[in-house]
Amino acid sequence: MSAIVSVRGAVKEYALGAVKVQALRGVDLEVGEGEFLSIAGPSGSGKTTLLNLIGCVDTATSGVVQVAGKDTASLSERQLTELRLNTIGFIFQSFNLVSVLSVLQNVELPLLLQRRFSGKERHDRVLDLLGRVGLADHAKHRPSELSGGQRQRVAIARALVTRPQIVLADEPTANLDSVTGENILALMRELNRTERTTFIFSTHDAKVMAHASAVVRIADGRVLGREAPAAAQAEGH
Amino acid sequence: MKWVLLSAAGALALGLFAWLWRVFGGTSRVDLLVAFRNLVQHRRRSAFLGGAIAAVTAFLVLLSGLSAGVRETMLRTATTLMTGHINVAGFYKVTEGMSAPVVADYEKVLAVVHEAVPEMRYAVARGRGYAKVVSDSGSMQLGINGIDVRAEPAFAEVVQLASGNLGDLAKPNTLLLFESQAKKLDVKVGDMLTLSAPTTRGINNTLDVRLIGIAHDLGLLSTWNCYMPAESLRELYRLNPGSTGAIQLLLRDDALPNTPAIMARLRKALEARGYRLLDPDPEPFFVKFDKVNREDWTGQKLDVTSWEDELSFFSWTLKALDGLSATLLAILLAIVVIGIMNTMWIAIRERTREIGTLRAIGMQREQVVRQFLLEALMLGLVATVAGVVLGAVAAAGLNAARIPVPIGAQIFLLSNHLFFAVHAGTLASAVAAITLVTGLAALYPSLRAAKLRPVSAMQHFG
Ligand SMILES: Nc1ncnc2c1ncn2[C@@H]1O[C@H](COP(=O)(O)OP(=O)(O)OP(=O)(O)O)[C@@H](O)[C@H]1O
Ligand SMILES: [Mg+2]
Numbered sequence: 001m002s003a004i005v006s007v008r009g010a011v012k013e014y015a016l017g018a019v020k021v022q023a024l025r026g027v028d029l030e031v032g033e034g035e036f037l038s039i040a041g042p043s044g045s046g047k048t049t050l051l052n053l054i055g056c057v058d059t060a061t062s063g064v065v066q067v068a069g070k071d072t073a074s075l076s077e078r079q080l081t082e083l084r085l086n087t088i089g090f091i092f093q094s095f096n097l098v099s100v101l102s103v104l105q106n107v108e109l110p111l112l113l114q115r116r117f118s119g120k121e122r123h124d125r126v127l128d129l130l131g132r133v134g135l136a137d138h139a140k141h142r143p144s145e146l147s148g149g150q151r152q153r154v155a156i157a158r159a160l161v162t163r164p165q166i167v168l169a170d171e172p173t174a175n176l177d178s179v180t181g182e183n184i185l186a187l188m189r190e191l192n193r194t195e196r197t198t199f200i201f202s203t204h205d206a207k208v209m210a211h212a213s214a215v216v217r218i219a220d221g222r223v224l225g226r227e228a229p230a231a232a233q234a235e236g237h
Numbered sequence: 238m239k240w241v242l243l244s245a246a247g248a249l250a251l252g253l254f255a256w257l258w259r260v261f262g263g264t265s266r267v268d269l270l271v272a273f274r275n276l277v278q279h280r281r282r283s284a285f286l287g288g289a290i291a292a293v294t295a296f297l298v299l300l301s302g303l304s305a306g307v308r309e310t311m312l313r314t315a316t317t318l319m320t321g322h323i324n325v326a327g328f329y330k331v332t333e334g335m336s337a338p339v340v341a342d343y344e345k346v347l348a349v350v351h352e353a354v355p356e357m358r359y360a361v362a363r364g365r366g367y368a369k370v371v372s373d374s375g376s377m378q379l380g381i382n383g384i385d386v387r388a389e390p391a392f393a394e395v396v397q398l399a400s401g402n403l404g405d406l407a408k409p410n411t412l413l414l415f416e417s418q419a420k421k422l423d424v425k426v427g428d429m430l431t432l433s434a435p436t437t438r439g440i441n442n443t444l445d446v447r448l449i450g451i452a453h454d455l456g457l458l459s460t461w462n463c464y465m466p467a468e469s470l471r472e473l474y475r476l477n478p479g480s481t482g483a484i485q486l487l488l489r490d491d492a493l494p495n496t497p498a499i500m501a502r503l504r505k506a507l508e509a510r511g512y513r514l515l516d517p518d519p520e521p522f523f524v525k526f527d528k529v530n531r532e533d534w535t536g537q538k539l540d541v542t543s544w545e546d547e548l549s550f551f552s553w554t555l556k557a558l559d560g561l562s563a564t565l566l567a568i569l570l571a572i573v574v575i576g577i578m579n580t581m582w583i584a585i586r587e588r589t590r591e592i593g594t595l596r597a598i599g600m601q602r603e604q605v606v607r608q609f610l611l612e613a614l615m616l617g618l619v620a621t622v623a624g625v626v627l628g629a630v631a632a633a634g635l636n637a638a639r640i641p642v643p644i645g646a647q648i649f650l651l652s653n654h655l656f657f658a659v660h661a662g663t664l665a666s667a668v669a670a671i672t673l674v675t676g677l678a679a680l681y682p683s684l685r686a687a688k689l690r691p692v693s694a695m696q697h698f699g
Pocket of ligand 1: 015016021022041042044045046047049050204
């Protein structure tokens with residue numbers, strides 16, 4: 001299994017006035033292609049910070065972050081944006097859909113930004129994905145007309161529509177009730193299997209971790225270790 | 238130096254074009270949709286700002302319509318009463334210190350004019366004089382115009398008679414006065430008056446004339462001009478039959494902007510035929526006598542002037558009007574700019590997380606700029622088009638209402654009712670200009686929005 005994400009000695013400092021907060025204190029992490037990896041840790045441990053570095057929306061104070069074989073420190077803002085567009089899909093804790101666009105338009109948006117596909121190709125892909133997340137009937141709806149779980153499904157469809165190599169999800173179930181959260185996780189797991197997409201998601205919910213193929217525990221800005229979850233073992237992985 | 242400036246301007250234009258291309262090049266239907274839907278989403282705010290922009294646009298249309306209306310009325314009235322678009326006037330000196338407004342043998346000059354100015358609609362010859370007009374009860378000094386009223390149909394359109402018959406001005410020894418003059422001289426149509434004036438040789442001559450008409454006042458110009466047949470004016474001044482005071486050229490409308498070039502061409506043509514010319518001097522003819530009298534030449538010199546030269550004593554009215562317009566324009570545009578920038582800041586603060594999200598999922602900075610600019614431009618375009626329609630309708634309504642101008646203002650506006658000249662070109666440029674201002678006002682907030690970091694998508698509140 002080759003590494004699609006490789007973080008070595010990553011340090012992230014935030015300046016809070018005169019005080020410096022070290023959110024990450026030298027993190028090493030390798031993520032293999034096709035993993036369904038959970039990053040677990042208590043609040044303030046640095047999960048979001050780490051995902052931001054991997055997602056190329058933030059830069060490390062020191063250390064190396066490689067995504068899809070590219071050293072992110074060497075890329076320009078424009079190149080980073082392109083990397084995010086073509087290689088990474090994002091699922092946000094609070095869904096972050098564009099409120100004035102329909103479900104279909106929200107999912108289509110990354111494809112429009114790519115400017116690679118014809119209208120028909122885009123349409124086919126969007127409808128296919130909406131079908132797979134179970135929202136084919138809601139294509140014309142606005143996000144405000146959907147439940148939290150449905151919104152997160154739209155967000156998943158949006159994250160996957162470009163067939164990215166990596167999908168990052170920062171506490172994707174934190175704003176959902178536990179049953180809906182379970183369903184969302186199951187959907188992500190299924191797409192991880194069928195599409196061979198690498199998923200990295202953070203959580204501090206043990207039930208959510210149970211879905212992962214591996215769990216990386218962090219605390220206080222450091223990686224404590226990597227383990228296979230009990231559930232995964234039970235499933236025979 | 239010229240080339241440096243030119244290439245600098247070229248580079249700037251190229252850079253601007255490249256930037257616009259980068260920002261707007263990939264505009265898709267969804268960009269327009271997002272802009273439109275965001276405007277609709279905040280319809281109260283959009284309506285308020287759009288309404289303000291529309292009101293400002295409408296007001297500016299009216300203001301520029303008024304300014305253009307005054308200019309057009311002034312031009313039309315003045316070119317009927319006392320000047321052509323271009324004039325060829327004569328200064329004739331028998332002795333060095335005595336000049337008279339005479340073009341001798343004007344048919345020959347007219348032939349040169351015809352040849353040199355193909356843009357001419359027609360030309361009229363006007364005798365010029367300055368005489369004492371004496372009635373039974375009073376007298377006043379007036380500028381006298383010798384006119385062939387049958388040859389000037391436009392005259393009857395501008396000069397409206399309160400009493401009498403304009404056609405009678407074709408009869409010899411007749412006179413046409415304006416109301417204020419007739420009132421001062423206490424005369425009515427049919428009364429006899431005496432004109433008294435010095436001839437070119439310095440001897441006083443008099444002529445008895447009959448008042449055939451009294452015209453409605455037309456502002457300042459009608460306070461010191463009156464009209465009599467050209468033939469009678471020659472008799473008063475003992476001039477040769479072939480002489481006149483000035484040839485007034487009326488140009489086609491499309492040639493008016495070229496007036497300076499046409500004047501230069503006409504000057505050359507006249508000089509080529511051996512006519513002597515006065516140096517160009519942008520002043521009305523009646524202030525030039527003093528200057529000419531001090532020069533040491535005798536015989537005839539021609540003077541080529543434009544209507545603007547002859548009306549230069551009016552230019553302050555136009556300048557004041559333009560200055561007022563410019564001030565109001567600046568204030569109103571400042572309000573629009575502040576309104577737009579303020580609204581944009583609010584919108585950007587509200588949509589920080591959305592912008593961060595779009596940046597995170599792969600939207601480039603210039604596309605964020607595009608989103609916000611499109612929103613402002615869309616609002617600006619709709620609002621200015623509405624404003625222009627509103628302004629044009631209001632102008633048409635006010636024109637139809639024929640709102641009277643107070644007497645004091647009439648003197649300068651040369652008209653007794655308000656007139657708004659609104660042209661399609663003005664409307665189009667108002668739309669373009671104010672939409673552009675909207676876009677420029679939105680530019681800085683848009684650039685700042687594009688600078689928002691994608692991590693702001695991860696903020697869960699705000
Ligand atoms: N923009 C910031 N400025 C200053 N300090 C920050 C900033 N973002 C995070 N931190 C700090 O860095 C540390 C790690 O934060 P981070 O958000 O990565 O933790 P987390 O594991 O995601 O926590 P949670 O489970 O609450 O989301 C915390 O101490 C936090 O206060
Ligand atoms: Mg977090």
